[in-house]
Every structure is written in structure tokens, then in C-alpha cells.
Amino acid sequence: MKKRIPILAANWKMHKTIEEMREFFSSFLPLVEGVSGRQIVIAPSFVGIMEACRLTSGSQVKIAAQNMYFEEQGAFTGEISPLMIRSAGAGTVILGHSERRHVFGEGDELISKKVKSAVDHGLHAILCIGETLEERNQGQTGEVLGRQLGKGLSKLNGDDFVGISIAYEPVWAIGTGQTASIEQIQKAHDFVRLTVAEHAGEPVAEQIRILYGGSVKPGNVKQIMELEDVDGALVGGASLEPESFAGIVKFEEN
Numbered sequence: 001m002k003k004r005i006p007i008l009a010a011n012w013k014m015h016k017t018i019e020e021m022r023e024f025f026s027s028f029l030p031l032v033e034g035v036s037g038r039q040i041v042i043a044p045s046f047v048g049i050m051e052a053c054r055l056t057s058g059s060q061v062k063i064a065a066q067n068m069y070f071e072e073q074g075a076f077t078g079e080i081s082p083l084m085i086r087s088a089g090a091g092t093v094i095l096g097h098s099e100r101r102h103v104f105g106e107g108d109e110l111i112s113k114k115v116k117s118a119v120d121h122g123l124h125a126i127l128c129i130g131e132t133l134e135e136r137n138q139g140q141t142g143e144v145l146g147r148q149l150g151k152g153l154s155k156l157n158g159d160d161f162v163g164i165s166i167a168y169e170p171v172w173a174i175g176t177g178q179t180a181s182i183e184q185i186q187k188a189h190d191f192v193r194l195t196v197a198e199h200a201g202e203p204v205a206e207q208i209r210i211l212y213g214g215s216v217k218p219g220n221v222k223q224i225m226e227l228e229d230v231d232g233a234l235v236g237g238a239s240l241e242p243e244s245f246a247g248i249v250k251f252e253e254n
């Protein structure tokens with residue numbers, strides 16, 4: 001039995017029209033009905049949030065956003081604020097995803113402002129961190145994770161930490177089919193928990209959920225979830241099909 005309630009989260013990235021989303025939920029919700037002891041979170045595109053909330057109301061599935069800007073409103077063309085996410089019905093936001101960092105050039109300072117703003121506005125933030133293959137090969141994994149985490153958490157204090165989770169997603173394992181090894185995952189998660197303890201203290205580190213992301217599938221999720229410091233999964237490709245994501249949600253049965 002896990003000490004912390006696991007989170008099984010789907011990051012749909014730039015996938016699914018509203019019609020495709022409706023189809024997904026009509027198959028997925030019956031598959032996870034009655035599943036307990038975990039949180040199920042799905043992050044559709046911004047334009048899908050309201051409809052996803054409507055489709056999942058009364059179920060245990062919670063809806064998340066994939067990103068946000070830290071300001072409440074203003075002249076920021078193309079951006080979405082925490083107030084908008086809340087009013088659309090989502091309670092969680094993914095921040096600092098590697099695609100935000102590497103495709104859209106987001107840096108640690110910007111991400112730290114987003115994390116603080118999310119928490120201040122009552123959103124649960126999933127802060128994503130992870131090294132590239134080059135960084136791993138050069139022995140810089142600890143340094144990179146330490147920096148992304150340290151900066152990402154730098155504006156939080158006290159109770160703020162209750163409002164966040166961390167997702168360790170090695171960039172080289174995202175969408176590649178190449179999952180990090182069990183040893184690599186446990187080592188990184190252990191490092192993340194120790195680093196959180198340094199920044200926020202032991203009690204925070206003990207309760208914070210650390211998710212793994214990177215080619216999680218129904219066939220490997222059980223083994224990953226059994227690791228002591230893994231408290232959930234953040235899933236891209238394998239979350240797009242109802243049966244596949246339901247298999248991940250019900251990870252013990254695999």
C-alpha cells in the first residue's frame with residue numbers, strides 16, 4: 001500500500017478535437033467506474049477543458065490544463081490565466097513540461113512564477129523536470145534536476161507546497177518508447193525527494209507526490225508504480241486510447 005495517494009495523469013498534448021474527446025470519455029468512464037485509492041487527472045487542450053469538465057462531472061476524473069501564464073489578465077496575446085483555468089472548471093495545471101521548455105523556450109525563472117501563481121490561485125501544479133540525453137550522458141542529471149527543481153520551487157513557502165506535485169520526465173524517454181530503467185527512475189525520484197527536503201523540509205518531502213513520465217504504458221506501469229518513491233505517472237501517447245489509459249489507471253491489475 002502506497003503511503004501517498006497515487007496520481008495517474010494524462011497529458012493529451014495537442015491531440016483530440018471536441019468530438020474525439022467525447023468519444024474517449026464515453027468509453028473511458030465506464031472502464032474506470034468504481035476504481036478507488038487514486039486520483040485520475042486528464043489534461044486536454046485549453047479549448048477542451050470546459051467540455052471535458054461537463055463530460056466528467058459526477059465521475060472521479062479531474063480535469064487539468066497543460067500550461068498557463070502567471071498573470072491574471074492583460075495584454076498577453078495567446079495566453080491563458082489561472083483565473084480562466086479555474087473558471088473553465090480545471091483544478092490542476094501542468095507546468096514546465098519539457099515541450100514547453102525545449103520547443104517554446106520556457107526557462108526556470110518563468111516556470112517558477114507560473115508555479116507560484118498557480119498555487120496562489122488555488123490550482124494544483126504539477127511541476128515537470130527532466131534531463132536531456134546529452135545531459136545524462138555528460139553526467140549532469142543531478143545538476144539539471146537540482147537546478148530545475150530548486151528554481152521551480154524557489155518562490156514557494158509554507159503551505160504552498162501542499163499544492164504541488166513533481167513529475168520527473170527524462171526528455172529522452174518522452175514519446176520515444178524508451179522508458180527509463182527501473183534503477184534510473186528510483187534513483188532520480190530518490191534524488192528529487194531529497195532535494196525537496198533540502199528546500200522545503202522533511203515533512204513536505206514525505207508528503208509530496210513524485211510522478212514518473214516517459215513512455216509509460218499498460219505493460220510497464222505496474223513495475224514503475226511499485227517503486228518506493230514513485231507516486232504516480234504522467235502519460236502522453238498511451239493516454240490517448242481509453243483502454244490503454246484505463247489499463248494504466250488500474251495499474252495493479254496488469
Ligand code: 13P
Nearest residue numbers: 011174175214215236237
Ligand atoms: P509519452 O508518454 O508519450 O512518452 O509522453 C510523456 C509526457 O510527456 C507526459 O507529459
